Amino acid sequence: MYEAHLYTKGENNNVTCSLCNHRCVIKEGKQGICGVRHNIGGILYAMTYRKISAEAVDPIEKKPLFHYLPGTLSYSLGSIGCNFHCQHCQNWHISRTSFKDASLRDLAPEEGVRRALASGSASISWTYNEPSIWHEYPLAMGKLARSKGLGTVYVTNGYITEEGLRELSPMLGAYRVDIKAFTEDFYKKVCGAHLQPVLDSAALAKDLGMHVETVTLVIPGLNDSMEEQTALIRWVIEHLGPSTPMHFSAFHPDYKMTDRGATPVATLEKIYNKAKELGLRYPYVGNVWDSGYENTYCPACGAMLIERQGFTSLMRDLDGEQCGNCGEKIEIVRHVR
Numbered sequence: 001m002y003e004a005h006l007y008t009k010g011e012n013n014n015v016t017c018s019l020c021n022h023r024c025v026i027k028e029g030k031q032g033i034c035g036v037r038h039n040i041g042g043i044l045y046a047m048t049y050r051k052i053s054a055e056a057v058d059p060i061e062k063k064p065l066f067h068y069l070p071g072t073l074s075y076s077l078g079s080i081g082c083n084f085h086c087q088h089c090q091n092w093h094i095s096r097t098s099f100k101d102a103s104l105r106d107l108a109p110e111e112g113v114r115r116a117l118a119s120g121s122a123s124i125s126w127t128y129n130e131p132s133i134w135h136e137y138p139l140a141m142g143k144l145a146r147s148k149g150l151g152t153v154y155v156t157n158g159y160i161t162e163e164g165l166r167e168l169s170p171m172l173g174a175y176r177v178d179i180k181a182f183t184e185d186f187y188k189k190v191c192g193a194h195l196q197p198v199l200d201s202a203a204l205a206k207d208l209g210m211h212v213e214t215v216t217l218v219i220p221g222l223n224d225s226m227e228e229q230t231a232l233i234r235w236v237i238e239h240l241g242p243s244t245p246m247h248f249s250a251f252h253p254d255y256k257m258t259d260r261g262a263t264p265v266a267t268l269e270k271i272y273n274k275a276k277e278l279g280l281r282y283p284y285v286g287n288v289w290d291s292g293y294e295n296t297y298c299p300a301c302g303a304m305l306i307e308r309q310g311f312t313s314l315m316r317d318l319d320g321e322q323c324g325n326c327g328e329k330i331e332i333v334r335h336v337r
């Protein structure tokens with residue numbers, strides 16, 4: 001068992017975890033909302049340290065992450081548990097499972113880095129379930145990964161606290177954060193969480209020098225109004241900058257949310273066009289087959305810089321980190337810094 005970081009001891013062997021913004025007070029013998037941090041005898045343990053449920057070598061575009069090491073592979077790991085309880089979770093078989101039912105394997109941080117390098121990957125991604133609740137393990141592996149020249153990626157719901165994110169920041173290169181909606185009501189009812197901490201973590205990640213991309217799953221009847229999406233885009237432009245890649249993805253019925261259909265392509269096209277109109281340089285539409293909205297275009301001259309077909313990226317008019325046609329600087333990370 002591995003003792004957790006970021007907690008304080010209280011009376012009667014209670015502990016308070018400050019890793020995510022639930023800030024759970026956990027009684028002896030109990031666990032936090034995420035299900036993977038247990039209070040045993042007044043000490044908080046990170047129960048999934050070295051425990052993996054999924055391992056794959058993915059194109060980094062699958063995260064989706066379009067402006068961080070594009071066209072490369074990312075060695076990807078997941079475990080179990082989540083601090084959100086989203087009704088439309090697409091990975092519920094690992095996010096909502098228990099230790100009893102889960103199939104977990106042991107993987108040392110050093111071995112993970114060795115496997116990433118052997119696979120030809122340019123980065124390691126902690127993904128599939130929420131990585132922030134796994135904190136100590138990605139932290140240990142990530143430090144080692146960076147020393148070997150690998151990039152590092154979180155695919156996250158953004159609920160980590162300032163303390164947690166600051167501890168990660170020396171090792172974390174890319175913060176691919178879901179902004180699931182732009183209303184407190186959605187976060188409360190659908191996810192069992194709050195909106196503001198997610199926005200705060202995205203802004204802090206940016207301030208700490210991480211590459212940030214956002215993803216919003218557009219769900220009919222829940223967060224698909226142009227008013228809400230416009231407010232979200234304006235917030236991103238103001239707080240994360242107009243060069244932040246934003247992905248607007250189509251919803252497909254899943255888990256406990258099967259009471260509505262998939263997002264119409266026309267809705268996503270309207271949001272994409274609004275983002276452009278407001279000055280966002282790199283909007284994308286996802287989960288829609290062959291739309292052309294996943295390509296990267298030069299915001300100045302419109303030249304196609306990267307063409308994407310499925311998860312294959314074809315470098316077209318991109319010259320290093322500038323447009324090969326007009327010379328415009330393109331905000332994209334081609335090499336690990």
Ligand code: SF4
Pocket residue numbers: 017018019020021022023024031032033034035036037083132133
């Ligand atoms: S990570 Fe979040 S949900 Fe889990 S115990 Fe800590 S505060 Fe609670």
